[in-house]
Amino acid sequence: MSNRRISKGLALCVAAVLSTTPVLAQVSPMDIQVAGRALSFLAKPLTGDVTMGIVYSRANTQSIQDAQDLERQLGSGLRVGNLTLKPILVASGEAARANVSLFFVTPGTGTDAAALLEITNTKHIPCVTTDLSQVTAGRCAVGVKSTPKIEIVVNRTAAVASGTAFSTVFRMMITEI
Numbered sequence: 001m002s003n004r005r006i007s008k009g010l011a012l013c014v015a016a017v018l019s020t021t022p023v024l025a026q027v028s029p030m031d032i033q034v035a036g037r038a039l040s041f042l043a044k045p046l047t048g049d050v051t052m053g054i055v056y057s058r059a060n061t062q063s064i065q066d067a068q069d070l071e072r073q074l075g076s077g078l079r080v081g082n083l084t085l086k087p088i089l090v091a092s093g094e095a096a097r098a099n100v101s102l103f104f105v106t107p108g109t110g111t112d113a114a115a116l117l118e119i120t121n122t123k124h125i126p127c128v129t130t131d132l133s134q135v136t137a138g139r140c141a142v143g144v145k146s147t148p149k150i151e152i153v154v155n156r157t158a159a160v161a162s163g164t165a166f167s168t169v170f171r172m173m174i175t176e177i
Helices: 003-020 029-039 061-074 092-097 110-123 132-136 156-162
Strands: 048-056 078-080 083-091 102-105 127-129 142-145 151-154
Touching (some): 029 061, 029 102, 029 142, 048 092, 092 110, 110 156, 127 132, 132 142, 132 151
Parallel strands (some): 048 083, 048 102, 102 127
């Protein structure tokens, strides 16, 4: 059998497997649980009903899909400790007008998340994401991941600017950059 035929056969097998593999959500319910628990360690913790603006980029269909999936996952609200996260969709360009207590940036929002900087800093609203590149770039203060292990990364500069201060004990359990 020629290398070309083997390559074609492998390509067909991979395509068949990929077409039957379910697409996983970019943000899992466990990611939201981790984010909610992390927010309970704020110096001034959020409590009660918390309106969470799910920020997405209109220019990225995957970001839109992730935002809609996350909104569906949360339904009319997700209870995490002493707070209930109530989702609303917020296009990145409309974040300044959003009446929220927390921003959650979906993966794929990219540089559109830069619009949040001034808003989070002026209104002192925490910003959380599973896209750790947003945290590294300083566009969002807190990054969370639940798999393969729980990871919480805080951009110190973004956190200070947005008034997102965590208790001293909690700061020993997270990674600050």
